[in-house]
Amino acid sequence: MHNNPYLPQKMRILDVYPQTDIDITYKVECDIKPENGQFVQVSLPRIGEVPISVSDFGDGYMEMTIRKVGKVTNEIYNLQKGDNLFLRGPYGKGFPIENYRGKHLIIAAGGTGLAPVKSVINYFYRNAHEVKNFDILAGFKTPQDILFKDEIDLWRSKFNVLLTVDNANEGWEGHLGLITKYVPEIEIRDLENVEVVIVGPPIMMKFTAQEFLKLGVPKHKIWVSFERNMSCAIGKCGHCKIDETYVCLEGPVFNYTKAEKLID
């Protein structure tokens, strides 16, 4: 069939970067040019297919950070450099980078929620003059769960990075507690020129957004990214529909004015 949208392309794994015991970043050779925050359908024949957010991309390559958490990702976890992944996409609407230029940008990410926004952070890391200020709040369950440690250290050289963990054993000298605890510490001077991106588990996004609203950030300045069960990623299978909105088509990135009205 012509243009079978379900047909994936075989892509070679150029490198694997273990992040934690269960999270690995896969760099694949491909000419897909996604937008920041879009996702792809990743599959292994005979195992299955899953939606995965693009964690970074560049000339001739794309990266996905995948947690070993289910049937398909358990198998992907065993893949090595030189093996193949099967991809189709990219799908959905990403982050509107153009809205963030010249603004005070704040990104609050919880756990694997850092993956879909990492390319946004790296874009502004490479083009730091394009944002006025940049605060990054990253939260993980424990120090062992921290993703992208090396890049977080790089970001610190240019931006205000606050890294916190929910629980830690002795020896952890960084911040402790949920992201919501640290939101009030961010100094926002100009509420009209701020943009806030929040990505993480549903409950984290809900309460983090509430903290920013308490600080007076207008709703339309807040952006979130959703994660839902998906089979097709092209608006047919129905799994990701919320009200009249299809997360795969109109999302996964939503402005908060829209997201607050999406009741599953």
Add this chain to the structure above:
Amino acid sequence: MGYRLSNEKFNKLLDGLKGEYKIYAPIRFPKRGRFSDTDLIRYGEINKVEDVVWIEKSNYSPKEIVFPITQTLFYFTEDEFKESMVHNKKILIFLRPCDINGMRRLDTIFLNNGPIKDVYYERLREKVKFVMMECKDGFENCFCVSTNSNYTQDYSIAVRFTSNEVFCELKDESFQQFFSNLGTEMNFKPEYIEENSVKVQLPEVDKITTEFFNHDMWKEYSKRCIGCGRCNMACITCSCFTNSDIAYEENPNAGERRRVWAGCHIDKFTDMAGGHSFRQDYSSRMRFKTMHKIYDYKKRFGEHMCVGCGRCDDICPEYISFSNCINKVSKTLKEDESNAQ
């Protein structure tokens, strides 16, 4: 143009058509019904007019002809993907106006929702021509008049069955050759049902707010609904599916990617790896389905999704009435509005 054919002549017509068409109609599967000693009526291929069950409503819709319950997307051999194929015949479906209107809803989802068409649906759908079965009286639980789906002009042939002859209206001239020398020409126009015994009041879309999603009226369904999803399976407009891969037992290096019908009432519909899930309470699934059929689909596409075939009411093992639910939505909205004033 119209024709009047004896059953015998109509069977000759079917014989002529069979060379080019696979012909589907509601047929009887004796003793395969939900209760002991009852029959199942669902779509299947027919050979003769006597196969067509036109005197009862089918338990299941014709959607499985264009959207099969299980459909192979690809066959795998190691790293190779091979697309599945379909038969090379055209398709003729005997169906009522509600189902023709329901097919248009399926077209909307599979072909017009988002920029990308579903090619697996399209390759079957483009083969299809409709033979509309006249439906003057409706059946128990039908409410097609309330949903404006009792009427359609989207058919190639319309038929009225009687015990020994068939009246036909021919709109699509490509079928003319098959009718030649078979029947007596006559004027025939199908009639349409004008009133059902069940009536629903569809809510006005702009009266529904997000607060209504958490309204107490949904709570009764948390106990009554058992999440079996039979309503989803029987519905002509339910179009959800799940893709999954299988490896063949005899040779795990080969396998296939399939899609299988899914339903928003059924467990795991929203489950994600890692444990997140939505709508675990059955009442929220009832709310989700109801809102899709009579609210959010209309917001997105301009017409209600539900076509009032009533098959969900016929099949629910808990005797939940969808028409009652729709009326309850409209009544509750009105009450809330007058209480607010």
